[in-house]
Amino acid sequence: MIEVLPKFDSTFSIDCVVFGFDEGELKILLIERNEEPFKDWWALPGNIVGEGESLDQSAARILNELTGLSNIYMEQYYTFGDVNRHPQGRVVSIAYYALLRLGGEKAVKPISTYAKQAYWRNVKDLPKLAFDHQQIFEKGLEKIKRRIKHQPIAFELLPEKFTLTQLQNVYEVILNKKLDKRNFRKKMLSFGVLKDLDEKQQGVSFRAATLYKFDKRRYAKLFGKEISF
Amino acid sequence: MIEVLPKFDSTFSIDCVVFGFDEGELKILLIERNEEPFKDWWALPGNIVGEGESLDQSAARILNELTGLSNIYMEQYYTFGDVNRHPQGRVVSIAYYALLRLGGEKAVKPISTYAKQAYWRNVKDLPKLAFDHQQIFEKGLEKIKRRIKHQPIAFELLPEKFTLTQLQNVYEVILNKKLDKRNFRKKMLSFGVLKDLDEKQQGVSFRAATLYKFDKRRYAKLFGKEISF
DNA sequence: AATATAGCGTGTATATTTTACACTAAGTAA
């Protein structure tokens, strides 16, 4: 490798806004920092990008270290590069959002050195965040608000089998407004990408709802990559 | 500044997809490289981010050096970080698109060291590009295709005073499809953000069209930041 | 002066999509 690139004290990191949906609430994963700067503050999970890692790989690794999970749905959405966003030097941070299914077990691995513990926090009740993480979070939330209208990302927040009411809840909590039940169902079913599983919800103390799953194959066939939910 | 950040041979750069609209064609600005690697290749204008610069500042500087213009409309849209995208080391590149008015004078400054000259090229007829710039361009084009449907960015490509036909041309060339004239006008005018200037086009050899301008103030009042063009 | 040319500017009818709205059905628990 020829050494001709100018260099200075700088590096890049990834920060992740990890969304989860649970009991009707939209939550994100926060860590309590165990290191300076911002020791003991709440922060978004993040880390320095490794030498041999692409950005996507790095984001996946960070999330895996934190949760033990892999194959999580993630998308890069913005890069934050203000000169003084990190008190110790020039750190440009590439932000990702992740969407994951909280299937009952909300267990998150306690983690290594830089964080004491990770917790799920309702997005409507966040503590003060380290660095410019408040801004990163807000932009991430905006992003999924916009994207949920055109792409099938809501399903990433639900278990494989879900009811229409659960799906509607996801939309309502992300868009932050009530939707009409009949209109929602009519429209959602009209896309033809939900597969009726002929199966009912289990263990509820009222009339059980029909379970559906998202038919990825059919979605890909019908729409290249675009839809209007 | 405390020295605790891990470091390795890496840096970040900005690459710009500079769109211009001229004689019914959508063009971008390409440079012919004067330096290794990819000497003599065509490439997107770009440069290393300076120590004291935010990303937005850096993007604005690069464009200014290239065109002599400032206050250009620019938006960051994606960050490219594959490990081997740059043959000489790890360079993460933050991509911006810029939109600018080619008001007749398409003159672009001949430029300094790293490029011989900059040229406007029709997006439908691009040469092979250096690095991963083809990919960066494609993603940028996709981005404005999407954004033109919801945000008033078309006006950035037109002179202050423009005709409805010119505006329609911008939409057609970006969306890459014909639009119905009457429907386009009806809808566009219905938003109430175009100001009829009571003025006609000059110097055309046929019936002159009415000139309009985009009423930013009114737009901001009516729509926070959103619309559906 | 007459004519040709080229793009300007306009309206209506139909189809599609979106919205608003309330009750019965089914299952569980007491």
Next chain:
DNA sequence: TTACTTAGTGTAAAATATACACGCTATATT
């Protein structure tokens, strides 16, 4: 058996999107 809770369903009205063609006007040409 009754009370409770959520599931599941249809229609009419309004708004929006689409399809479609011709006379007008300024200039250029002869």
